[in-house]
Amino acid sequence: MTSIPKPRVQHPSSTRNALGLSRRDYEGGMSTLCAGCGHDSVTAALIDAFWQLDIEPHRVAKLSGIGCSSKTTAYFINQAHGFNSVHGRMPAVATGANAANRELYFVGVSGDGDSLSIGLGQMCHAIRRNVRMLYVLENNGVYGLTKGQFSASADIGSKSKKGEPNVQPPIDPVLLALTLGASFVARSFSGDKAQLVPLLKAGLMHGGFALVDVISPCVTFNDHEASTKSYLYTRQHYHEVAPVDFVPLRREIAAAGPVEGGGAVRSVTMHDGSTVHFRMLADDYDPTDREAAYRYVRAAHQRGEVATGLLYVDQGNADMHGVNGTVDRALTSVPFEELCPGNAKLQELMEEYR
Amino acid sequence: MRDHPATARKTGLRPTDVSNPQYYHKVVDCQWACPAHTNVPEYIRLIAQGRYTEAYLVNRESNVFPGILGRTCDRPCEPACRRGRVDGKPVAICRLKRVAADHRDEIGHLLPTAPAQKNGKRIALVGAGPASLTVCNDLMPLGYECVIFEKNASPGGLMRINIPSFRLPAQVLDEEVNYILDMGVEVRYNTPVTSLQDLLAQGFDAIFVGSGAPKGKELDVPGRHETDRIHIGIEWLANVHFGHIDRIGERVLIIGVGNTAMDCCRTAKRLGGRDVKVMARRTRKYFKASPWELEDAEEEEVRIVENHAPKRFIVEQGRLTGMEFEVLRWFEKDGRQRSEVIDTVVVPCDDVILAIGQENAFPWIERDIGLEFGEWDMPVVDRTTFMSTRPGVFFGGDAAWGPENIIWAVEHGHQAAISIHQYCQGRPVSDRPPVGMTLTSTKLGMHAWQYSNDYSAVPRQKMVHADLKSRFEGLNVEVELGFTAEQTAREVERCLNCDVQTHFTANLCIECDACIDVCPVNCLTITPDGEEADIRTRLSAPAVNPSQALFVSPSLPQTSRVMVKDEDLCLHCGLCAERCPTAAWDMMKSDILLPYAGASAARRSPSAVGAA
Secondary structure (H helix, E strand, O other), X not given: OOOOOOOOOOOOOOOOOOOOOOHHHHEOOOOOOOOOOHHHHHHHHHHHHHHHOOOOHHHEEEEEOOOOHHHHHHHEOXXXXXXXXXXXXXXXXXXXXXXXXXXXXXXXXXEHHHHHOOOHHHHHHHHHHOOOEEEEEEEOOEEHHHOOEEOOOOOOOOEOOOOOEOOOOOOOHHHHHHHOOXXXXXXXXXXXXXXXXXXXXHHHHOOOEXXXXXXXXXXXXXXXXXXXXXXXXXXXXXXXXXXXXXEOOOOOOOOOOOOOOOOOEEXXXXXXXXXXXEEOOOXXXXXXXHHHHHHHHHHHHHOOOEEEEEEEEOXXXXXXXXXXXXXXXXXXXXXXXXXXXXXXXXXXXXXXXX | OOOOOOOOOOOOOOOOOOOOHHHHHHHOHHHHHOOOOOOHHHHHHHHHOOOHHHHHHHHHHHHOOHHHHHHHOOOOHHHHOXXXXXXXXXXXXXXXXXXXXXXXXXXXXXXXXXXXXXXXXXXXXXXXXXXHHHHHHHHHXXXXXXXXXXXOOOOOOHHHHOOOOOOOOHHHHHHHHHHHHOOXXXXXXXXXXXXXXXXXXXXXXXXXXOOOOXXXXXXXXXXXXOOOOXXXXXXXXXXXXXXXXXXXXXXXXXXXXXHHHHHHHHHHHHOOOOEEEEEOOOOHHHOOOOHHHHHHHHHOOOEEEOOEEEEEEEEEOOEEEEEEEEEEEEEEEOOEEEEEEEEEEEEEOOEEEEOOOEEOOOOOOOOOOOOOEOHHHOEOEOOOOOEEOOOOEEEOOHHHHOOOOHHHHHHHHHHHHHHHHHHHOOOOOOOOXXXXXXXXXXXXXXXXXXXXXXXXXXXXXXXXXXXXXXXXOOOOOOOEOOOOHHHHHHHHOOOOOOOEEEEEOHHHOOOOOHHHHHOOOOOEEEXXXXXXXXXXXXXXXXXXXXXXOEEEOOOOOOOOOEEEEEOOOOOOOOHHHHHXXXXXXXXXXXXXEOOEOOEOOOOOOXXXXXXX
């Protein structure tokens, strides 16, 4: 939080995207989160991702629930659509919004409380339905807004600010999403935009539900020595599986540069034709093998490492609209007579069931 | 982390040493550019608080003549002002200086006084211009006896006889000159020095030559000496000042396009000139006059004619009727500007004023007294100590290295006073007292600072001028009316407070990126260490201005990367410090402590921040 809004002064060499907009045009209101909150860095990464992808602000729908994380949507793209819903109910609202207007970009921002406690069922069903949206889970292991109780993602043994250890096993959103059949599962860190921004871009371009679990430290209640979600702990236990570069379709596809330390480049084509290049490091990691991804993330966790990167991606699954065979346009562009054919048609339909 | 290969740490940039006063001094662009290093942001804050007297005293400490300079300064600070790079127009620093001078209370009792008990050293000064007066200002409080030899009947030098009173009212000049003379300076008026040898023989402990560059340059083209209607600019201005000249023909040509030419053309407009033209050899880009002086002349319907080179005066039956010019076209060849003549034209006129520069002339200095003369028949003067090759004889102002301006003369005076003091106390003149710095946090509490950190988007305030009718009613009608209270209130908020520094403590940083995300102008980057040229390619926003420093922190605790700040466009809004969870960033006011004669680096005047 700051006392004054960011002055509307731009660097003279600030670049503009294909729409003629600068990054500043993708900003939102003044953040009231604590100074140093990881969520503000996620905001900056989202701004960068939308700007780089040349997405028109009015084609974005921002959705959130309740919690520190859920304030994030107020801090980027002022000109986008927005819905701040009830606690844990963001996935339902996102599903409804997506059903009504499939032509928008949907970005839901939630937290470990909103998604893994009160809204756990909601998130599961959005994954199951493969609702096309970028689902950012700002994960800090505590309930910051209610003064730092452990959340459902707190690791066993991680200590509270007062020194109390957590004894309950955590829910890992990445493992959960993998078991539920999620088609895009990633984990990142608010302190590493070089990794986070390409993941957010890939998630926005994914043809279904894209989960990005972002370790986003709570500076006020969970950045102390015995915390496993602090800046320092995350940096010390950070293990990047396969660095990714996201190459949008309309940009000339240049092969990713040589990987430092050698290794191959593996490419996955997204539904719109854009590409994700995985720079394979030492491990023989296959981001399209769900079982292997599950084993890998679990093993890393047992070693005390935080596996990050685009951990699993599957472009073969149909999204909610594909499964349900819905109309191929936004409902706003379907004429009223078609949307609501009248009582006669209804009676006709009812007759079929008699 | 992948992003942070362990690059060349050993060969990396050394962390920036911000305890060296010069680093933060350079961030304060205006103060750095000012020859006298006036603490501009400090006095602007004082003005913002309505503390005009204190603002005046902060000014006076370094520039000695705030009221005079607030009207006439060449303002090297303004082109340097960071605000100019941010929104195109610098803060109206000079005009704010005048606000402080115009609204100050009685300050006589706040000024330094000369002790009754003198120190026994007597200093002779040649010329009562700004350089000599500054020397007296610095030496009188130390007990020196100062004797000025002045050829005219009143003090001030070129400030009095060459700057027209519609720009600088005599009362403003008298007041500020008298602050110095009233300490007990002995001025021998109407006493030109005709022999340095004689002066040396009078037993002074040191001599300061501040006699200016009093000779206007000649233009020897045919017809020059066939009429009395051709005038030398600075002599003509002096004659106007003394009342020897009170009229001029209707059609006047000014040759040359420096600031003296601007004073000449505007004075001509007030003495009966109707059709006044300034004839320039070159194109506007190369004019020597300050842009604002050109604007002021053009506002008074003076025409400025480019690319006309004087060829000859046309004198018919002893009467000047016109002047012939070659019309030039400029082009670049082999990296140099060259010209070719494309036409010849005659411009009719009744009077011509030559304002093509000034020269020094020292006919009164004997060449066999151990005072060496060098190139261009100028005395050899040390650039740091201002001493000539004859120990005990010092030079300053335009007399030292040719025409400059008032603020340079003042700075020369300060430096020469330090040297004279060293010399008279038997210490080496090359021993210069060090520059100091204090650094104090401006933090008052959560998001509360001792300065106005919010960026104000208001445009530069425009000076209101006397209307085009009333200003010509007398030579002494001041054209610039000064800022109104509302204009002042707006203009002070345009200052970015560049002396409130973004001070970084590396070992507190947790690398959360908060400062980088919130910086409106992308000043900040966390990146692996490396060579400066390499780091410059990895910044959040390209460093477009290599003349501005890069701050590089020591290694950060978590990843051993470094925090880099490009000083160029920093708004000093303090958002980095407000967003920083660990107070690794703080907004600290740097106060550059300049040494003056007899005083080690110490603050002499009040502060708008801190213990005031």
